[in-house]
Amino acid sequence: MATGLRELKKQQTRQAISNAATRLFIERGFEAVTITEIAAAAQVAKMTVTNYFPRKEDLALDYHQTFAPSLARTVADRSAGESALAALRREFLAGVERHDAVxxxxxxxxxxxxxxxxTLTARLRDLHDQREDALAQVLATDTASAPGDLTARAAAALLGAAHRTLFEHIMDLTRQGQSNRQIASTVTRSAHQVFGLLETSLADYAMR
Structure with a gap:
């Protein structure tokens, strides 16, 4: 019971820090806000902030631990008879229905x-790269790629590019002020278009 309470307290503290940081970043811009100001807003010590978030960027992009392995996890967990492309399209469309931050x-x-x-634009680009790398590793393992075979890397690059394109599309529509419902409707059509472009080359690739 004590362990459960401690973990709950840690989660609450982490969330309070993240919420305070996000509010300040939106109000004043990421670069203008200091860790000291975030600590004061969250009513914790500066060291507490850095213990939970070693990088300032991760205060804004708090989903990084979920984001980087997301494509690899979807492919690793795909169903029998499902290709990598089919699994990723299915999960993306499910994410649209959830209005998923990832x-x-x-x-x-x-x-x-x-x-x-x-700074945040560069960090997001780095996270997209990490996500693509993780996907390439899973594809190489699942298809038993021979050393020097670039197929898995090339497939991951194409699939990663599709997700980057759709991510940026959602962000553009959000900046324009569209509601999540409007965005979901538009992006569902866009997703079918974008993933459809990969059908010819990847429809049967990494079929489980």
Whole structure:
């Protein structure tokens, strides 16, 4: 029971820090806010902030631990008879229905905060790269790729590019002020179009 309470307290503290940071970043811009100011707003010590969030960027992009392995996890968990492309399309469309932050859904203020910050834009690009790398590793393992075979890397690049394109599309629509419902309707059509472009080359690739 004591362990459960401690973990709950840690989660609450982490969330309080993240909420305070996001509010300040949206109000004043990412680069203008200091860790000291975040600590004061969250009513914790500065060291507490850095213990939970070693990188300032991760205070804004708090989903990084879920984001980076997301495509690899979807492919690793795909059903029998399902290709990598089919699994990723299915999960993306499910994410659209959930208005999932991992595929790009957010508030207008948050989306503008990201695009207005060179630091956060670079960090997001790095997370997309990490996600693609993780996907390539899973594809190489599942298809028993021979050393030097670039098929898995090329497939991951194509699938990763599809997700980047759709992520940026969602962010653009969010910055324009469209509601999540409007965005979901538009992006569902866009997803079928984008993933459809990969059918010819990847429809049967990495079939389980």
């Amino acid at each position: 595929i790009g859904f957010s508030s207008q203020g948050f989306a503008r905060m990201i695009s207005d910050s060179p």
